[in-house]
Amino acid sequence: MDRVYNFSAGPSMLPLEVLETAASEMTNYKGSGMSVMEMSHRSKEFDGIIKDAENLLRELMSIPENYKVLFLQGGASTQFAMVPLNLFRNSKKADFIITGSWAEKAAQEAARYGTANILASSKADVFSYIPKVDKSKYSPDADYFYITTNNTIYGTRYTTLPETGNVPLVGDMSSNILSQVYDVSKFGLIFAGAQKNIGPAGVTVAIIRDDLIGHAMDITPTMLNYKTHAENDSLYNTPPTFAIYIAKLTFEWVKKLGGVAAIQKMNEEKAALLYDYIDNSSLFKNPVAKEDRSLMNITFVTGSEELDKKFIAEAKQQGLVALGGHRSVGGMRASIYNAMPIEGVQKLVNLMKKFEMENK
Ligand SMILES: *Cc1c(COP(=O)(O)O)cnc(C)c1O
Numbered sequence: 001m002d003r004v005y006n007f008s009a010g011p012s013m014l015p016l017e018v019l020e021t022a023a024s025e026m027t028n029y030k031g032s033g034m035s036v037m038e039m040s041h042r043s044k045e046f047d048g049i050i051k052d053a054e055n056l057l058r059e060l061m062s063i064p065e066n067y068k069v070l071f072l073q074g075g076a077s078t079q080f081a082m083v084p085l086n087l088f089r090n091s092k093k094a095d096f097i098i099t100g101s102w103a104e105k106a107a108q109e110a111a112r113y114g115t116a117n118i119l120a121s122s123k124a125d126v127f128s129y130i131p132k133v134d135k136s137k138y139s140p141d142a143d144y145f146y147i148t149t150n151n152t153i154y155g156t157r158y159t160t161l162p163e164t165g166n167v168p169l170v171g172d173m174s175s176n177i178l179s180q181v182y183d184v185s186k187f188g189l190i191f192a193g194a195q196k197n198i199g200p201a202g203v204t205v206a207i208i209r210d211d212l213i214g215h216a217m218d219i220t221p222t223m224l225n226y227k228t229h230a231e232n233d234s235l236y237n238t239p240p241t242f243a244i245y246i247a248k249l250t251f252e253w254v255k256k257l258g259g260v261a262a263i264q265k266m267n268e269e270k271a272a273l274l275y276d277y278i279d280n281s282s283l284f285k286n287p288v289a290k291e292d293r294s295l296m297n298i299t300f301v302t303g304s305e306e307l308d309k310k311f312i313a314e315a316k317q318q319g320l321v322a323l324g325g326h327r328s329v330g331g332m333r334a335s336i337y338n339a340m341p342i343e344g345v346q347k348l349v350n351l352m353k354k355f356e357m358e359n360k
Contacts, residue, residue: 003016007322007336009196009335010175010196011195015253018199050071054069054071066210067210068230070234071244072229079191084113086213091115093141094117095146096117099130100153100156114143120133127156140165144168150296153297154297159291170188175192178338191205192204199250203240203243203247270340299333300334334348
């Protein structure tokens with residue numbers, strides 16, 4: 001079988017170029033005589049890889065000097081505990097906006113160590129929109145304010161960030177990091193599991209402002225303390241070396257394409273192609289509030305479970321795979337991360353048009 005257009009929400013498509021470079025270096029990385037998988041994390045070669053990865057990400061996201069970039073393990077889900085363990089220091093209270101099950105899990109985890117104050121939730125409407133919350137409702141004494149910038153399962157995203165003043169904004173950016181330009185200085189902490197827009201599962205990137213490091217609760221395990229990793233340049237213990245190497249190759253690829261602003265433009269074009277068609281379709285509907293639509297995960301339904309199934313099966317036959325919606329919501333979801341070429345989206349739209357004609 002040829003390579004397919006893979007619409008999986010994660011782990012997801014990687015740029016072919018990245019995979020080919022990794023393949024060509026697989027058994028002998030730059031004359032070292034070994035694979036990156038086989039080399040010491042303390043070796044000169046790996047030191048070059050992790051430093052390049054950090055510097056490239058700093059450049060791509062214009063990360064200010066007073067932020068640390070950490071390569072961690074445990075996935076985004078471990079951050080749900082790490083954030084409160086490290087950031088609860090005064091009121092031990094955080095404000096949450098619940099825009100999906102990831103934010104819900106983060107709030108549940110925070111509630112084990114302090115108070116998770118739910119400002120708003122769109123759960124009653126299947127998380128089909130981002131709640132607008134008046135600033136007067138924010139807790140001025142919160143230790144942090146938590147959002148999920150892009151909601152992978154439901155297909156929504158924040159288009160404007162909450163203005164939280166002195167309260168550090170924490171963003172789970174797992175499914176849209178590097179997809180659009182963000183002002184990192186608006187956040188106290190950003191984290192992202194790699195397997196959507198960065199690389200393979202196994203590494204989680206955290207971007208954290210210096211002043212938020214070093215105040216972890218006493219009960220915090222050493223490995224869950226940002227300070228441990230910040231003081232050791234992410235080499236306190238063996239990091240996920242191969243995943244960091246692939247992340248570095250992806251960062252190089254993003255840079256070669258013109259950086260995040262250029263990628264954002266491509267992502268907007270790809271998403272518009274799909275949304276414009278859906279908006280004019282009499283069969284397919286996008287169940288999300290228009291102003292909150294995600295650029296990365298586009299959900300759609302026919303209204304008939306049977307037709308949904310039929311569409312997913314036909315798409316698979318055409319080499320358009322993993323279009324089933326999350327198991328909790330059903331329907332379809334096209335995850336069109338950075339690595340999805342516009343040709344894949346065009347092919348999907350063409351198939352949807354054909355399917356609509358045939359199933360009126
Ligand atoms: C995928 C995802 C997660 C979970 O990531 P893991 O690495 O599996 O823990 C959390 N948040 C968001 C927004 C995600 O897309």
